[in-house]
Amino acid sequence: MSLFTYIIDLPQKSAQTGSITAKTEHEAREQISQKYPEGQHLLLEAQAALNSAPVQKAVKKATKKAAKKAAKKVVAKGLSKLERYLYLQHGRCFFCGEKLRLEDASVEHLNPVSKGGTRTEDNEVACCATVNHTFGDMDLKRKFEFVLKSSSDFKCPRVKGKASTAVVPEKLLLAATPENHGLAWSEKEEKQLLSRYQQDMEIEAIAQRHKRGVGAIRARLVKLGQIEEMNQT
Incomplete structure (x- = not known):
């Protein structure tokens, strides 16, 4: 069994992060897909690679995207x-x-x-x-x-x-x-x-x-x- 960490972008929600154990990367992806069927842009990495530059960049991008979506929803619902x-x-x-x-x-x-x-x-x-x-x-x-x-x-x-x-x-x-x-x-x-x-x-x-x-x-x-x-x- 191996430990994998993931970052997945959920529609109309902030990016979700977590960890999961699986025998292979393919099995880990299937488990995450079942847990978040509406998820998009899944990034899956071994725990040791979590702090790598590409993953950190992906986290910032996903967070920024989620923040923009939230801001648009506030403006749309706020003013009549x-x-x-x-x-x-x-x-x-x-x-x-x-x-x-x-x-x-x-x-x-x-x-x-x-x-x-x-x-x-x-x-x-x-x-x-x-x-x-x-x-x-x-x-x-x-x-x-x-x-x-x-x-x-x-x-x-x-x-x-x-x-x-x-x-x-x-x-x-x-x-x-x-x-x-x-x-x-x-x-x-x-x-x-x-x-x-x-x-x-x-x-x-x-x-x-x-x-x-x-x-x-x-x-x-x-x-x-x-x-x-x-x-x-």
Whole structure:
């Protein structure tokens, strides 16, 4: 029996090292293959040769590769689409340029999905949820015509008495864009929204029921003339 040491690269995991006893190198490879069927790039050496330069180089390469994979997974899972757009826009609304809190932001499709627009980066920006819902399914030409006519005086609609505070994503904690984000409101859904709000249900809870963002719920309540009236009472 001989003692062999091995280094094997595992998909989506760090490189695995260990030792195994076998009569021959071929037998050792078969045992390792059975233990790690998903393994790749197996390096098998006698124990005395473990500290050799080629093996050390292979260890460093495998470790570096695993670290890169882990880093990519963190970035991919960390930021939601809305957080990423806000970060790239320096925490400001695409249209008015004002500093924007994540909870008041929304992903705007420049060319509406209902008019053939795509849900891709070249057609999406982060903006105030209020202007998103004010624009509705307005086409791209009308949106920019509206903004340009306002020149430097353009401001997105604001909820009365609510200040805007800058928030650029710092922690990777928030969930992805809500399922119904950007979809048009039906008459039935508006009635449900009014009923829930008038029953003093929390806005966060309403947002979960409608599968929309908190900012989107507030924007719709403003449009329906409810937030001012309810806040004053």
